[in-house]
Amino acid sequence: MGYNIYSSPVTDAKAxxxxxxxxxxxxxxxxxxKNLTTEKDRITGFSISTPGLFYDFSRQRINKSIMDSLIDLAKEREVRPFFKKMSNGEIVNTTENLPAEHIAIRANFCDLPNTDEARLSSKARGDLLKAISFSKEIRNGSRKSSTGEIFTDVVVIGIGGSHLGTAFVASALKDFSDREIRLHFLSNVDYSGFADITEIIHPSTTLWIVISKSFTTSEVACNAWIAWNYMAESVPDPSMHFVAISASEKAAQSTSPKFSCVFSMPEGVGGRYSVTSTAGILPLSIYIGFENVSKLLKGAHEMDIHASESPEEKNMPLIAALIGLWNNCFLKYPAQGIIPYSNRLSLLHSHIQQLYMESCGKSVTGNGKNLDIPSGVIIIGDTGTNAQHSFFQLMHQGRPFPVEFIGIAKPLHEQKIKGLFGIPNHHELWINMIAQAEALACGRESDDPAKRCPGNRPSSIIVLDSITPEDIGKLLSFYEAKTVYEAFLSGYNPFDQFGVETGKIIASGLRQKIVSNDKCRDEVRGITAFYLDKIVSN
Structure with a gap:
C-alpha cells in the first residue's frame, strides 16, 4: 500500500x-x-475560503515560518494520499480490518459519473434506496400505522453515534421540516427520558426507529424493550410501528421487538461518522424530506472533494488539523472550545465531542505501538452568547485553551422588531463574537490586577454562509476530515473505540450478578460490592 502513516512515528519526521x-x-x-494580529495582510495569509465556508486562523499562535513547517509535516507524513486511500475504500481501520465508508456513501448519492458507483457495493446502495423509499411513504401517508392513521411522531432509539450527529442536524435544519412530523430522540437509559416522550406522543401515530450497529448495546436494548411493551398495550400490531437500522440484520431480528423493516448500514461506517449513512438518512428524510437530505449529502461531498484534492496549504480541514496538533503537542493546550453563535447549532459541540474524542482519544498507533505524543484534547462548548456568561471567565483569565468560533453570515429569520440598540439581534451576535476573539487575542491592560487579562489566547473563526442543508453538510464533513487528518498526522486509528467497550464488559458482569441473585458476590471487590448493595436494597 506504499507509505503507511501507522508504521512511522510522527516524532521521527524532520518537520x-x-x-x-x-x-x-x-x-x-x-x-x-497582540503583535501577530497587527501584521500586514495577516487575515489574507492565514485564512482559507471555499464556497459556503470561510476559515480564519489569523488569531492562532503561529507565524509563517511555523506554518511552513506544519505544511512540510503534512507532506512528509503523506496524509493527503492516505486520506485519498480512505476515500477510495481501502482498509484504513487496521484494528478491525475495515474500510471507512462514510465518504463513499455521500459520493454515491450525488450526481457523479457512474465510475464512482464502485466505491460502494450494490447491496449498500440498494439498502439506502430502500430507506429513502420508506421515508417518502411515511411522509406522503401511503405507509400507515396499525390503526390506519398517518404517522405524526418518530422516536429514534439510539445512543452515541446513532443519536448525536443526527440530533444535531435535525436541530440545525428545523426550519426545513414541514412540522407535521415531530422527531424525538431516546438515548439515555434513564426511564425518565422514556416517560417524557410518552407524555407528548400518541401510540397509534408513532413510529420507533431502533438504531444499533451490532444490536449489542444495552441502553438501546433496554429502551427498545420498554417501547415495545408500551406499544403492545396500545396498538393492535406493534411491529408496524417499529423499524431497525443495523449492520447485522440477523442480530436485529433476534431481539425482543419485532420489526416491520430492517435497514442495513455498512460495517465500515463507524457510529460517529454515520450521520450520512442509513442511520441518519432515514430519520432525517422523514423529518425534512430527502430533497433536503440530498442537499446535505451534496454539501458534505463537496467538502470531501476539497479535503481530498486541495493542496496542503489550501486544504481547510488539514490546516485545522495541523493547528490542532500544534496547539496540543507543542503549546500543550489541554482543551478545545466549540462556540457557535447560533441557536440552531446548539447541539454541534455534543456531536463534535463524540466525533473527536472517540476518534482521537487513543494510546497506541494504528499498528499497536505506544504513542509518544499526547492524543486528543477535551472538547467543551455551548452557544454564544450563552457561553460568554458561563465558562468564558476561565478562558480570559484562568487556564487558556483554543476556541473555534462559528458565525452565520446570513440569518434564516428576518427580524421584524427593531433591536434595542438600533441593530438587529444577528448583528449583536456578530459583534459579541468578534469582540471575544479580539479580547482573547489582545487581552486588557489595567492598573487593577483583578481586571487585567493577559491575552495571547488563540482562536479561529469559521463562517457559514447560512444554515442550509448544503452548508450543514459542509460543516459536518469539515469536522470529520479535520478529525481524521489529526489522527493520520499523529499515526493512530480514528475508527475504532475499544476504550468504550471496557466499561460495557464490566457492566455486563455486574448485571449478571444482580440477575443471578448475588450468587457470585464474593468475587466482587469491596467498593463495587458497596454500590451493588445500594442498588439491590432500593
Whole structure:
C-alpha cells in the first residue's frame, strides 16, 4: 500500500524537529497575538475560503515560518494520499480490518459519473434506496400505522453515534421540516427520558426507529424493550410501528421487538461518522424530506472533494488539523472550545465531542505501538452568547485553551422588531463574537490586577454562509476530515473505540450478578460490592 502513516512515528519526521526548534519564536513577546494580529495582510495569509465556508486562523499562535513547517509535516507524513486511500475504500481501520465508508456513501448519492458507483457495493446502495423509499411513504401517508392513521411522531432509539450527529442536524435544519412530523430522540437509559416522550406522543401515530450497529448495546436494548411493551398495550400490531437500522440484520431480528423493516448500514461506517449513512438518512428524510437530505449529502461531498484534492496549504480541514496538533503537542493546550453563535447549532459541540474524542482519544498507533505524543484534547462548548456568561471567565483569565468560533453570515429569520440598540439581534451576535476573539487575542491592560487579562489566547473563526442543508453538510464533513487528518498526522486509528467497550464488559458482569441473585458476590471487590448493595436494597 506504499507509505503507511501507522508504521512511522510522527516524532521521527524532520518537520517535527523543525517545529520543536521554532516553538521558542512564538513564546517571545514578538510572538504575542497582540503583535501577530497587527501584521500586514495577516487575515489574507492565514485564512482559507471555499464556497459556503470561510476559515480564519489569523488569531492562532503561529507565524509563517511555523506554518511552513506544519505544511512540510503534512507532506512528509503523506496524509493527503492516505486520506485519498480512505476515500477510495481501502482498509484504513487496521484494528478491525475495515474500510471507512462514510465518504463513499455521500459520493454515491450525488450526481457523479457512474465510475464512482464502485466505491460502494450494490447491496449498500440498494439498502439506502430502500430507506429513502420508506421515508417518502411515511411522509406522503401511503405507509400507515396499525390503526390506519398517518404517522405524526418518530422516536429514534439510539445512543452515541446513532443519536448525536443526527440530533444535531435535525436541530440545525428545523426550519426545513414541514412540522407535521415531530422527531424525538431516546438515548439515555434513564426511564425518565422514556416517560417524557410518552407524555407528548400518541401510540397509534408513532413510529420507533431502533438504531444499533451490532444490536449489542444495552441502553438501546433496554429502551427498545420498554417501547415495545408500551406499544403492545396500545396498538393492535406493534411491529408496524417499529423499524431497525443495523449492520447485522440477523442480530436485529433476534431481539425482543419485532420489526416491520430492517435497514442495513455498512460495517465500515463507524457510529460517529454515520450521520450520512442509513442511520441518519432515514430519520432525517422523514423529518425534512430527502430533497433536503440530498442537499446535505451534496454539501458534505463537496467538502470531501476539497479535503481530498486541495493542496496542503489550501486544504481547510488539514490546516485545522495541523493547528490542532500544534496547539496540543507543542503549546500543550489541554482543551478545545466549540462556540457557535447560533441557536440552531446548539447541539454541534455534543456531536463534535463524540466525533473527536472517540476518534482521537487513543494510546497506541494504528499498528499497536505506544504513542509518544499526547492524543486528543477535551472538547467543551455551548452557544454564544450563552457561553460568554458561563465558562468564558476561565478562558480570559484562568487556564487558556483554543476556541473555534462559528458565525452565520446570513440569518434564516428576518427580524421584524427593531433591536434595542438600533441593530438587529444577528448583528449583536456578530459583534459579541468578534469582540471575544479580539479580547482573547489582545487581552486588557489595567492598573487593577483583578481586571487585567493577559491575552495571547488563540482562536479561529469559521463562517457559514447560512444554515442550509448544503452548508450543514459542509460543516459536518469539515469536522470529520479535520478529525481524521489529526489522527493520520499523529499515526493512530480514528475508527475504532475499544476504550468504550471496557466499561460495557464490566457492566455486563455486574448485571449478571444482580440477575443471578448475588450468587457470585464474593468475587466482587469491596467498593463495587458497596454500590451493588445500594442498588439491590432500593
Amino acid at each position: 517535527w524537529l523543525s517545529l520543536e526548534n521554532k516553538k521558542p519564536q512564538i513564546c517571545q513577546e514578538s510572538g504575542h497575538l
